[in-house]
Amino acid sequence: MTEMVYGSVPIRAGEPILPRWWRTVDKLSLVCILLLCCIGLLLGMAASPPLARDNGFAPFHYVERQALFGGAALVAMFVTSMMSPTLIRRLGVIGFFAAFVALALLPVLGTDFGKGAVRWYSLGFASVQPSEFLKPAFVILTAWFMAAAQEPNGPPGRLISLGVAVVIVGFLALQPDFGQAALVLFTWGVIYFVAGAPILLLLGLAGATVFAGTVAYSNSEHFARRIDGFLSPELDPRTQLGFAANAIREGGFFGTGVGEGQVKLSLPDAHTDFIIAVAAEEYGLVLVLTILALYAIIVIRSLFRLMRERDTFTRLAGAGLACIFGIQAFINMGVAVRLLPAKGMTLPFVSYGGSSLIAGGITVGALLALTRVRPQGEIGDILRRKGWG
Structure with missing residues (x-):
């Protein structure tokens, strides 16, 4: 019988989902994610x-x-990682519209918790x-649009996804949250x-993004204050960046010792952004x-x-995630060492934050699902059979 797979993992009829998931998932990445969660708890006990x-x-x-x-995030990760790319796509599109509506209603129903940016629902x-x-x-959603654009008579997926990205950036800029806006644009560029x-x-x-940043600098005090602080040759030691920079210098190679750090006494965001x-x-x-x-x-x-995947949507969505x-x-780490302006962005699986942890679980769960070994063959197998390799 002709091989049921194209040089990849054989199909085992009736195999239970858990053994099949364990056989095909990227175990090393899974271990790394679990280690990040443990480190997050360890640092949370020190910082909070x-x-x-x-x-x-x-x-x-x-x-x-x-x-x-974190437990909820791991449950979300494991459940999502067992899904097929088709189910990932369907739930992702539905989730996008739900999250987009929630984002659009923030100016009306959201709160800033005294931080100057309306980003949350209480x-x-x-x-x-x-x-x-x-x-x-x-x-x-972007991967779906761009994959569809490569089909014969497909929709103008690149243009549509760019329009969606611009609208999202507009809503994020209103909060203001220029860090997340830049992240959205960068990710769209990666997928494209x-x-x-x-x-x-x-x-x-990229040039258009720089121009938009210049406009934001001229019209947003919040944005201008962070850029000015980043570009200033003198770092005020009483600011969050000043405390963080001093803590990193004091730590040296092996650190001051468990519980001996002082930065957590000065930084209100020591358990999150820093x-x-x-x-x-x-x-x-x-x-x-x-x-x-x-x-x-x-x-x-x-x-x-x-890189070994032949399905366009899987490659694009996985690369973006x-x-x-x-x-x-x-x-997050670039801000702490002053390589980047302050962004207010968490460190995935390490920083405290319910939304960040659960959304991070969904993100890596989808990534693990898309990188599982499947009986579809690698792209190199397809090229060799067609005589291109």
């Missing part, structure tokens, strides 16, 4: 007790909540940030690049490099596995 005390809570209030949200016992859930859904975009067009879009400063101060460069390596392994392995996951981590 001072804030909990100041807010009148039990010392490990935020750690317990992070464990709860539920009393918790808060929800729609943009966190919109990002993976937007990747899936993988889909075969001309490099000159991408350069033109969690890497706590890691650097108490555990040193060793832990920071470990965290960097874990993110790099997840992204690089995913991209290599996607891998890059949005990795770039968010890069932005």
Whole structure:
């Protein structure tokens, strides 16, 4: 009988879903994700007790909540990773419209929690940030449009997805949340690049983004203040960036020791946006490099596995999800070491935050689902059979 697969994993009739999932999933990436969750809890125990005390809570209030949200994120990850690409696409499109409506209603129903940016819905016992859930859904929607555009007589998917991205960026700029807006545009560019975009067009879009940033700098005090602080040659040691930079310097190679760090006493966002400063101060460069390596392994392995995929949607969506996951981590750590302006962006699976953790679980769950080995053959097998390789 002719091989039922094209050089990949054989089909086993009647095989239960869990054994099939375990046989085909990227186990190394899965282990790296679980290690990031454990590191997040470890750093949460170091960073959050001072804030909990100041807010009148039990010392490990935020750690317990992070464990709860992290558990929900892992459940979301495991469930999503068992789905087929078709189901990922369908649920992603539905999820996009739900998240987009929630994002559009933020100016009316949202709150800023005193931070100057209306990004959340307050539920009393918790808060929800729609943009966190919109990002993976937007990747899936964009990949679907661009894959459809490559079909004979397909729709103008590139143009439609660009229009969707511009609308999303507009709503994010109104909050204002220029960091997430830049992340959305960058991810769209990555997917378009993988889909075969001309490099000159991408350069033109990059120029347009720079122009939009210049306009935002001239018209948004929030945006201008962050850019000015980043470009200033002198770093005010009393600012969050100043405290974070000092903590990273104090940590050295091996850190000051567990519980010995001081930055958590000064930074209100030590358990969220600046969690890497706590890691650097108490555990040193060793832990920071470990965290960097874990993110790099997840992204690089995913991209290599996607290079063997022949399905256009799977390649585009997987590449977009891998890059949005990795770039968010890069932005968070880049801000802490002053490589980038302050963005207010969490470190996936390490920072505290319910929306960030659960949305991150969905993101990597979809990525694990799309990078599973399937009985469809690798793209190289197809080219060899056609005599192209």
